[in-house]
Amino acid sequence: MDAFMLGLQTVFQPMSFLAIAFGVFWGVIGGIIPGINASVAMALLLPFTWGMDPTTAVMMLAGVYCGGEYGGSIPAILIGTPGTTAAACTVMDGYALHKKGKTGLALGTSLIASTFGGMFSAIVLVLVAIPLAKVALSFGPAEYFGLALLGLTLVCSLGGKNVFKGLLAGAVGVFIATIGFDPFAGVPRYTFGSYDLGAGLEMIPVMMGLFAVSELFVQVTEVHAGDTVIKSVKGDTRFPTWKEIRGLIPTMGLGSTIGVIIGAMPGVGATTAAFIAYSETKRWSKDKDSFGQGNPKGVAAPESANNGATGGALVPLLSLGIPGSNSTAIMLGALVIHNINPGPLLFTQHPEIPYGLFTSLFVSNFLMFFMGLLAIRIAIKVTSISKPVLVASIMALVFTGAFAFNLNIFDIGVTLFFGVAGFVMKKYGVPHTAVVLGFVLGFIMEVNFRRALIISHGDNLHAIFNSPLSTVLVVIAVVSVIATTVQNFRKPVEVEAAC
Amino acid sequence: MFSAKDLSVGIVAIILGIVIITQSQGLVAKTSLDPAGPSALPLLMAWAMIVLGAIHIVGGIVAKRANKDAKPREGIGAILTSFLSRYRLVMLVALEGAAFIALLNFLGYLIALPLMTAAILWTLGNRNLKTLIGTNLALTAILFVLFHFALTVDFPLGPFTGLF
Numbered sequence: 248m249d250a251f252m253l254g255l256q257t258v259f260q261p262m263s264f265l266a267i268a269f270g271v272f273w274g275v276i277g278g279i280i281p282g283i284n285a286s287v288a289m290a291l292l293l294p295f296t297w298g299m300d301p302t303t304a305v306m307m308l309a310g311v312y313c314g315g316e317y318g319g320s321i322p323a324i325l326i327g328t329p330g331t332t333a334a335a336c337t338v339m340d341g342y343a344l345h346k347k348g349k350t351g352l353a354l355g356t357s358l359i360a361s362t363f364g365g366m367f368s369a370i371v372l373v374l375v376a377i378p379l380a381k382v383a384l385s386f387g388p389a390e391y392f393g394l395a396l397l398g399l400t401l402v403c404s405l406g407g408k409n410v411f412k413g414l415l416a417g418a419v420g421v422f423i424a425t426i427g428f429d430p431f432a433g434v435p436r437y438t439f440g441s442y443d444l445g446a447g448l449e450m451i452p453v454m455m456g457l458f459a460v461s462e463l464f465v466q467v468t469e470v471h472a473g474d475t476v477i478k479s480v481k482g483d484t485r486f487p488t489w490k491e492i493r494g495l496i497p498t499m500g501l502g503s504t505i506g507v508i509i510g511a512m513p514g515v516g517a518t519t520a521a522f523i524a525y526s527e528t529k530r531w532s533k534d535k536d537s538f539g540q541g542n543p544k545g546v547a548a549p550e551s552a553n554n555g556a557t558g559g560a561l562v563p564l565l566s567l568g569i570p571g572s573n574s575t576a577i578m579l580g581a582l583v584i585h586n587i588n589p590g591p592l593l594f595t596q597h598p599e600i601p602y603g604l605f606t607s608l609f610v611s612n613f614l615m616f617f618m619g620l621l622a623i624r625i626a627i628k629v630t631s632i633s634k635p636v637l638v639a640s641i642m643a644l645v646f647t648g649a650f651a652f653n654l655n656i657f658d659i660g661v662t663l664f665f666g667v668a669g670f671v672m673k674k675y676g677v678p679h680t681a682v683v684l685g686f687v688l689g690f691i692m693e694v695n696f697r698r699a700l701i702i703s704h705g706d707n708l709h710a711i712f713n714s715p716l717s718t719v720l721v722v723i724a725v726v727s728v729i730a731t732t733v734q735n736f737r738k739p740v741e742v743e744a745a746c
Numbered sequence: 747m748f749s750a751k752d753l754s755v756g757i758v759a760i761i762l763g764i765v766i767i768t769q770s771q772g773l774v775a776k777t778s779l780d781p782a783g784p785s786a787l788p789l790l791m792a793w794a795m796i797v798l799g800a801i802h803i804v805g806g807i808v809a810k811r812a813n814k815d816a817k818p819r820e821g822i823g824a825i826l827t828s829f830l831s832r833y834r835l836v837m838l839v840a841l842e843g844a845a846f847i848a849l850l851n852f853l854g855y856l857i858a859l860p861l862m863t864a865a866i867l868w869t870l871g872n873r874n875l876k877t878l879i880g881t882n883l884a885l886t887a888i889l890f891v892l893f894h895f896a897l898t899v900d901f902p903l904g905p906f907t908g909l910f
Binding site: 666 | 786850898900
């Protein structure tokens with residue numbers, strides 16, 4: 248209890264509080280800008296933490312982390328462009344809700360779910376930091392492979408009327424993830440002699456192309472001959488009612504739990520958490536058909552999961568000194584430049600840091616709610632801009648964001664290429680979201696399957712069914728694929744328009 | 747479940763699968779240290795694409811036969827005219843994007859970006875000179891200040907190199 252009082256005292260010092268507030272503000276802004284995710288926003292602030300007290304520095308970065316994970320959902324809902332990769336899943340139902348005119352419901356659900364997920368993960372972090380780290384670290388390659396496979400089963404239902412289109416798009420996504428230098432053999436794969444392709448395709452340009460640029464092309468086709476203005480969506484800015492929020496609590500609970508657990512696993516991250524939370528919410532929903540067409544649960548699940556992952560990712564960092572994600576690696580960097588090594592000794596040698604961080608997560612999520620409200624009020628005005636201006640502005644923003652990510656013109660080309668590909672896929676009813684899902688999970692699946700094979704000395708069966716947990720995950724994935732395929736044959740789901 | 751359009755989807759999927767298989771030929775074989783090898787998963791995906799492509803081709807042919815009476819066949823000229831009239835604007839916007847990429851290093855961000863956005867606005871029917879100039883100047887200024895000064899992104903500046 249004394250330690251928590253120490254945490255509270257640290258957080259409510261004027262400088263610390265201002266640093267957290269600035270961190271959340273910076274994170275929300277970074278999240279809104281395509282190409283700048285939470286870890287990039289944190290990295291940009293890292294040089295400024297040198298002159299700060301280490302506790303204040305880490306608390307400010309935690310604020311950026313929370314704000315960044317939330318901010319990505321605002322452009323995902325308003326313009327169909329995820330500001331961060333973790334918000335990619337939010338596009339499916341968030342943008343569909345906006346197109347139906349229910350903008351306030353989508354933005355409100357995203358804000359409430361993000362705050363819920365963040366608060367939930369902060370509580371879990373306080374209660375189970377050390378035991379959860381042990382569970383997460385018991386995951387071996389076979390379990391990670393099973394988890395990625397389970398996430399990939401979502402591609403079956405993304406195909407809408409045609410389950411095979413979802414599978415085809417998922418296969419293309421997994422293949423795209425393998426382009427570049429092989430992580431094991433170190434040889435270039437499918438680069439066609441291109442130096443730029445050697446490093447593989449980055450997630451941000453691929454996602455911005457498939458989601459944002461393809462949607463811009465769709466908007467362009469909607470310009471009727473002679474019309475100078477594309478018909479804009481008249482959005483209802485009404486936030487969800489208490490009754491609607493109450494109905495979303497189980498979804499947010501499930502999403503947050505998945506977010507915390509997956510966030511605590513090193514190297515998996517908020518994007519995977521969001522996709523798995525969406526997939527599981529849909530799987531257990533009685534109203535599966537409405538997903539992808541503007542179901543608020545399709546916004547609440549990924550948003551609570553990606554913010555739930557923030558607290559989860561801090562678990563291995565604080566308890567074992569292992570960063571679970573890029574963002575926590577930056578926090579580790581901020582501590583190391585102050586000659587502080589995270590790990591179990593941190594709780595005894597510098598208790599103000601972990602307990603200050605615990606408390607700052609609650610404060611960050613509280614501040615995020617109010618800053619989110621403000622950001623929504625400003626961002627919602629985007630819908631009242633004339634569509635040609637909006638198309639040109641988004642194109643400029645997306646291309647600038649794609650370049651800013653790696654300072655590489657090639658990435659803008661990748662964005663344009665996937666924009667055209669996404670547009671063609673939309674015209675042929677191939678779900679581009681399944682490509683993104685395959686791309687996100689393909690790398691995790693391949694690396695862990697090959698690691699599992701090395702451990703099992705090439706025995707395929709032993710590699711996959713190496714533990715009860717991996718067996719359960721793989722069996723659920725296989726049963727799920729069969730069940731979804733059979734279900735789609737009996738009753739095709741119309742989700743193409745939304746995806 | 748299938749439509750006549752799926753014939754094209756199937757053909758593209760099979761071509762992509764064959765390209766992946768061909769490109770996998772030169773990759774190193776699996777070893778005892780790496781029992782799967784670098785081409786295992788891509789090859790699995792390639793075969794999946796070929797099988798799924800074949801399913802789409804069969805489905806597409808069946809759907810085409812079922813709809814044979816519903817829609818008379820159009821000549822290649824009519825298809826091309828219809829395609830160009832529907833997607834002319836998309837192709838123009840995509841070309842403007844490609845031109846921006848090609849000219850970015852040479853002209854620099856401060857010239858290439860307003861040129862691209864002006865071209866897009868013009869293509870989409872905006873002929874108001876005030877809107878064109880105002881939007882482009884404001885947009886370029888906001889993005890440049892945000893990314894260059896606040897986020898320290900080094901853009902290629904072309905003739906303005908060394909000014910900022």
